[in-house]
Amino acid sequence: MAYEITLITLAGIAVIAALGLNLITGFCGQISLGHAAFYGTGAYGAAMLTTNGVSFWLALPASALLAGALGLVVGLASLRVRHDFLAITTMGVGFLFIGVVRQQDALGGEMGIYAIPDPGIGRLGYMFLVVILASLTAIFSLYLKRSWMGFAFDAIADDEDAAPMVGIDVARYKLTAFAMGTAIAGVAGALYAHEIKYIGPDSFGFPESIAMLAMVAVGGIGSVGGVVFAAVVMTVLPHWLQVIAEYKLLLYGGLLFAVMRFSPGGLAGLVRAWMPRPGGADAPAADRVEP
Amino acid sequence: MTALLEIRDVAVSFGGVRALDGVTFALQEGELLGLIGPNGAGKTTALRAITGTVRPDRGAVALAGLDLTRLPVHRRVRAGLGMSQQLVRPFRAMTAIENVMLAAGAAKTGAPLRALLQRGRAAERQKARVHLNTVGIAEAAESAPDSLPLGTLKRLEMARALALEPKVLLLDEPLAGLNHIEARRLAETIAELNRGGVSIILIEHNLGEVMRVCSRLVVLDNGRVLGEGAPAAVMAEPEVRAAYLGAGHA
Numbered sequence: 307m308a309y310e311i312t313l314i315t316l317a318g319i320a321v322i323a324a325l326g327l328n329l330i331t332g333f334c335g336q337i338s339l340g341h342a343a344f345y346g347t348g349a350y351g352a353a354m355l356t357t358n359g360v361s362f363w364l365a366l367p368a369s370a371l372l373a374g375a376l377g378l379v380v381g382l383a384s385l386r387v388r389h390d391f392l393a394i395t396t397m398g399v400g401f402l403f404i405g406v407v408r409q410q411d412a413l414g415g416e417m418g419i420y421a422i423p424d425p426g427i428g429r430l431g432y433m434f435l436v437v438i439l440a441s442l443t444a445i446f447s448l449y450l451k452r453s454w455m456g457f458a459f460d461a462i463a464d465d466e467d468a469a470p471m472v473g474i475d476v477a478r479y480k481l482t483a484f485a486m487g488t489a490i491a492g493v494a495g496a497l498y499a500h501e502i503k504y505i506g507p508d509s510f511g512f513p514e515s516i517a518m519l520a521m522v523a524v525g526g527i528g529s530v531g532g533v534v535f536a537a538v539v540m541t542v543l544p545h546w547l548q549v550i551a552e553y554k555l556l557l558y559g560g561l562l563f564a565v566m567r568f569s570p571g572g573l574a575g576l577v578r579a580w581m582p583r584p585g586g587a588d589a590p591a592a593d594r595v596e597p
Numbered sequence: 598m599t600a601l602l603e604i605r606d607v608a609v610s611f612g613g614v615r616a617l618d619g620v621t622f623a624l625q626e627g628e629l630l631g632l633i634g635p636n637g638a639g640k641t642t643a644l645r646a647i648t649g650t651v652r653p654d655r656g657a658v659a660l661a662g663l664d665l666t667r668l669p670v671h672r673r674v675r676a677g678l679g680m681s682q683q684l685v686r687p688f689r690a691m692t693a694i695e696n697v698m699l700a701a702g703a704a705k706t707g708a709p710l711r712a713l714l715q716r717g718r719a720a721e722r723q724k725a726r727v728h729l730n731t732v733g734i735a736e737a738a739e740s741a742p743d744s745l746p747l748g749t750l751k752r753l754e755m756a757r758a759l760a761l762e763p764k765v766l767l768l769d770e771p772l773a774g775l776n777h778i779e780a781r782r783l784a785e786t787i788a789e790l791n792r793g794g795v796s797i798i799l800i801e802h803n804l805g806e807v808m809r810v811c812s813r814l815v816v817l818d819n820g821r822v823l824g825e826g827a828p829a830a831v832m833a834e835p836e837v838r839a840a841y842l843g844a845g846h847a
Contacts, residue, residue: 449716450713452716453712453713453714453715453716454702454705454706454712454713454715454716454718455706455709455710455712455713457698457699457702457706457712457718458699458706458709458712460688460690460691460699461688461691461699463690464688464689464690464691465686465688465689467686468686468687468688469671470669470670470671470674471648471670471674471680471682471686471757471758472674472699472700472703472706472757472761473671473674473675473700473703473706473707473761474671474706475669475671475672475707475708475709476671478708478709479709482709482710
């Protein structure tokens with residue numbers, strides 16, 4: 307049973323992190339190859355707080371604030387660069403994060419942070435906490451998509467230059483997407499740190515960013531249901547099948563390639579193709595809102 | 598009449614090429630002003646300087662007394678400018694009506710957090726239907742832009758701009774790509790909008806329709822204002838005729 311609890315907890319954490327990235331990349335159309343840096347910021351921030359006696363319940367929102375603040379700074383870069391340049395910039399942020407963490411003795415350097423305190427709600431309680439937070443993140447994502455903020459994100463993702471023509475302040479919306487998406491990643495990081503009880507620089511490297519991006523792309527960029535499904539499957543499968551764990555990066559890379567080549571809409575796109583909706587518009591139609 | 602939109606001494610350069618060289622003109626309240634000139638005269642650049650997509654080297658743009666010169670595009674739009682562009686740019690992942698709904702809901706998208714707290718779209722859908730109907734493409738409401746012909750997309754751009762309920766509507770070659778009947782019908786729609794109280798600047802190469810619907814013309818050539826006044830009088834000016842037809846016709 308303990309094994310299943312761990313699996314469900316890790317899957318829930320992956321869902322939260324992937325939905326955070328989906329908000330930035332899927333909803334607002336801003337590519338990020340450095341999401342693990344914000345995940346790591348939340349993990350390190352929360353771990354530093356709780357190992358210094360701060361309550362886990364305070365550390366959790368603090369990790370969101372910390373990662374969100376860093377996300378806001380990186381979001382400022384998105385106002386200057388776009389598309390592949392933004393991808394390279396965010397990838398650089400990921401490497402920068404690892405580089406800084408490795409050099410900081412206060413953050414445990416190469417050794418990382420050990421003996422992160424237990425939140426004190428038991429393994430099952432912690433699993434329920436993660437599942438509830440993952441569900442709330444999914445509900446928030448669905449709500450956001452159907453709000454006018456989601457409508458404005460659709461326009462920015464579609465054509466950043468045309469969006470101001472309907473009065474949309476593209477810069478503010480992009481910064482909001484980065485702040486919210488990275489704050490959510492911070493929560494996921496804090497939950498991860500207090501599940502595993504140990505964090506090191508390698509937990510938040512480039513492969514982790516690619517894994518998160520793969521979850522979003524395979525699920526279907528912008529599709530909440532697709533991303534949740536992909537995050538769960540891509541977290542659980544490597545634990546079930548040792549062969550997948552051994553070739554995880556190769557598999558994720560291959561999946562990314564296959565999705566981009568054969569079904570850019572991901573699994574959600576395939577489902578959509580089988581169940582066409584009236585209207586005829588393409589990719590984001592599954593999330594189209596009818597009043 | 599009061600000047601609603603003022604363009605004062607606007608100059609724009611692209612590299613070493615001067616596209617606008619001290620252009621000054623004004624749009625009066627309730628006016629349908631034709632901005633015409635040969636290819637490369639600087640008409641679209643003038644419109645882009647008004648909307649803010651091009652930053653002038655010098656000069657000023659003011660709308661109803663508000664200096665727009667340093668404002669970004671979205672602030673100018675919210676101040677009361679609506680633009681239908683020469684090269685159509687619909688949001689292609691949305692249906693036609695969603696394109697217009699987004700503009701109709703501009704009050705809800707002013708600030709991200711306020712937008713997050715708003716969900717209802719029924720009122721905007723209703724408004725969007727009215728605007729699509731006004732420009733005569735109500736039947737395309739649920740279509741994807743990629744499935745629509747250029748003429749319909751031009752009207753969609755106009756409906757989207759109208760949905761902003763602008764003080765000034767800027768139309769950049771809305772009749773281009775339309776056949777004679779379609780062009781006449783759309784020109785009539787533009788004239789009707791103007792009669793309904795919308796102040797309009799119309800850039801158009803279809804001189805017949807421009808002469809028919811516009812109350813006043815501003816003629817640009819080589820980035821300068823060549824002539825200005827009542828359509829028939831302006832087109833009779835030798836300099837304007839020379840610019841359009843060559844020196845021998847002046």
